[in-house]
Amino acid sequence: MEPISTPERAEKTRLQIARVDEQLVEEFPDLPAEIVHHEVEVVSEELLASARFTNHVAVLTGRLAAEHLEALGTPVGALPDDPAPS
Numbered sequence: 611m612e613p614i615s616t617p618e619r620a621e622k623t624r625l626q627i628a629r630v631d632e633q634l635v636e637e638f639p640d641l642p643a644e645i646v647h648h649e650v651e652v653v654s655e656e657l658l659a660s661a662r663f664t665n666h667v668a669v670l671t672g673r674l675a676a677e678h679l680e681a682l683g684t685p686v687g688a689l690p691d692d693p694a695p696s
Contacts, residue, residue, distance in 0.1 A: 619664060620664075623658075623664045623667055623668060626667075626668035627650065627654045627667070627668050627671055629668070630650060630668050630669075630671050630672040630675070631646065631647060631650040633672065634646050634649075634650060634672065634675055634676060634679065635647075637676065637679075638676075638679050638683060640683060641679060641682060641683055645679070645682065646675075646679060649675045649678050649679055650671060650675050653670075653671050653674045653675045653678070654667060654668075654671040654675075657670055657671060657674075
């Protein structure tokens, strides 16, 4: 198997991140799509800026962006102060 070129690798990563973006829009239907797109863009740019290789950037983008979006989607009053007694 021949290694792929740098431009081919960059395009592959871009397509993977676009798929992650689509999946997160579906996963967070209560958030505006623009917020999801922005979060994916910010996270992926940060990861790409510091990456020595990009093989797992899309996976990490999905995980980190989802964590950030979950925090946005959780109202402050929704978390109980004390756990429910068992």
